[in-house]
Amino acid sequence: MDIQIPLAYSPDWPLGHLVLFDLPETQGMKGFLIQTLKGPRAWVNKCRHWPVPLDLDDGEVYHPPSHKIICKSHGARYNPESGICEIGPCEGERLHILPYKIVDQEIIITWDGQLTQLGRDD
Numbered sequence: 001m002d003i004q005i006p007l008a009y010s011p012d013w014p015l016g017h018l019v020l021f022d023l024p025e026t027q028g029m030k031g032f033l034i035q036t037l038k039g040p041r042a043w044v045n046k047c048r049h050w051p052v053p054l055d056l057d058d059g060e061v062y063h064p065p066s067h068k069i070i071c072k073s074h075g076a077r078y079n080p081e082s083g084i085c086e087i088g089p090c091e092g093e094r095l096h097i098l099p100y101k102i103v104d105q106e107i108i109i110t111w112d113g114q115l116t117q118l119g120r121d122d
């Protein structure tokens, strides 16, 4: 059954503004919402190389100078808009996406318990 996760949101957030949140009914897995050049994106905080959190649990996955999401284990760099790994051992793989809808000043994430990956051209 889908779980709705409401998060406060503002379209005025600066680029790279990030909110980490728990994914219910997982063993500590998190997701994150990030403001990108194409608006907000929501991804699962899990690298595509090894099944570890991108941030190694320190809450920081965004690298402002490069405008990339970075995995702290081996330095993979993901495009924040597409979720695709552009440099690193998982090059070409894509972060797991979390669908959402915007309602007033909130983003409602839908978590169905599945790790979903869209294809490169989606």
Ligand code: FES
Pocket (backbone or CB within 6 Å): 047, 048, 049, 050, 051, 052, 071, 072, 073, 074, 075, 076, 088, 089, 090
């Ligand atoms: S675990 Fe993320 S790049 Fe290796």
